[in-house]
Amino acid sequence: MINAETQLYGIVGNPVRKSLSPVIHNGAFRRMGINAAYLAFEVDDIEDVLYGIKGLGIQGVSVTLPFKTRVLPFLDELDALAEKIGAVNTIVNKRGRLIGHNTDHLGALKALEAKVDIRGRKVILLGAGGAARAIAYGLKKRECQVTIFNRSPQKAATLAQELGYLHHPLSVLFDITGDRLDADVLINATSVGMVPHEAENPFPKWLLKKGMIVMDIVYRPLRTQLLQDAEDQGCETIDGLQMLAYQGAAQLEIWTGQCPDGEKIKTDLRKTLEMEHRFKETP
Numbered sequence: 001m002i003n004a005e006t007q008l009y010g011i012v013g014n015p016v017r018k019s020l021s022p023v024i025h026n027g028a029f030r031r032m033g034i035n036a037a038y039l040a041f042e043v044d045d046i047e048d049v050l051y052g053i054k055g056l057g058i059q060g061v062s063v064t065l066p067f068k069t070r071v072l073p074f075l076d077e078l079d080a081l082a083e084k085i086g087a088v089n090t091i092v093n094k095r096g097r098l099i100g101h102n103t104d105h106l107g108a109l110k111a112l113e114a115k116v117d118i119r120g121r122k123v124i125l126l127g128a129g130g131a132a133r134a135i136a137y138g139l140k141k142r143e144c145q146v147t148i149f150n151r152s153p154q155k156a157a158t159l160a161q162e163l164g165y166l167h168h169p170l171s172v173l174f175d176i177t178g179d180r181l182d183a184d185v186l187i188n189a190t191s192v193g194m195v196p197h198e199a200e201n202p203f204p205k206w207l208l209k210k211g212m213i214v215m216d217i218v219y220r221p222l223r224t225q226l227l228q229d230a231e232d233q234g235c236e237t238i239d240g241l242q243m244l245a246y247q248g249a250a251q252l253e254i255w256t257g258q259c260p261d262g263e264k265i266k267t268d269l270r271k272t273l274e275m276e277h278r279f280k281e282t283p
């Protein structure tokens with residue numbers, strides 16, 4: 001029950017009306033017995049928002065597009081890896097000091113490691129945007145051998161040079177034939193395949209090999225074209241709900257010091273996405 005002691009959390013971004021973060025956090029708070037509520041704030045001016053967080057004593061916020069980078073100059077403290085990634089998706093309010101973290105790399109590693117030990121593995125990473133940057137830094141912690149493919153070659157080059165990875169333009173993938181691509185793990189960190197472009201796949205089906213682990217961070221739809229093709233080719237798949245759930249679980253741990261039940265978060269998310277899907281199909 002919301003009362004005078006309820007602590008407030010939320011997500012700040014624009015747009016956020018379709019965010020699944022309130023589903024993650026409100027469900028977890030209830031199960032953890034924490035008197036807190038989590039709301040979505042669709043905002044324009046991030047500097048004003050941060051004053052508001054301090055002024056109202058909001059305990060913590062998730063940060064999403066387009067503010068993950070823009071928020072940096074206004075924080076009092078920055079976690080070292082968030083600084084290197086150059087993006088913050090979590091802010092904790094510690095007695096009026098706003099501290100920025102990035103839990104995307106933790107979420108990605110947890111999602112992968114639930115399926116496979118990725119230490120030292122050969123990984124193909126598609127994308128060089130905010131999410132890809134976080135994942136690339138996470139993979140470095142496990143000493144993976146990473147090749148980045150991105151539509152904009154310069155962004156791929158910048159990220160690859162920071163971490164000592166290889167890089168190529170995304171378009172070259174479609175010129176590769178036969179067995180010339182050697183990878184244990186493929187991660188799609190682009191937005192290709194997301195609604196309303198569900199039929200698109202950023203990776204050629206003929207390069208998907210049996211036994212490869214294929215993770216997509218897109219979760220609308222949950223079974224992307226990439227994951228369908230990967231299943232057809234005998235790959236192991238990890239859907240976008242996994243990273244989403246685990247990055248949220250890591251936020252809850254930063255805010256409360258307690259570890260939420262990741263499986264229950266996933267159940268909440270799956271139910272919500274299924275309901276969305278059914279609602280869309282109803283004429």
Ligand code: ATR
Pocket residue numbers: 126127128129130131132150151152155170189190191192202
């Ligand atoms: P996020 O924070 O979710 O990663 P982002 O920083 O905008 O969002 O990054 C989106 C990623 O998807 C980028 O790698 C982008 O490629 P560019 O760097 O060339 O922009 C990639 N992307 C988006 N639409 C794409 C498309 N139609 N084809 C290929 N790549 C695409």
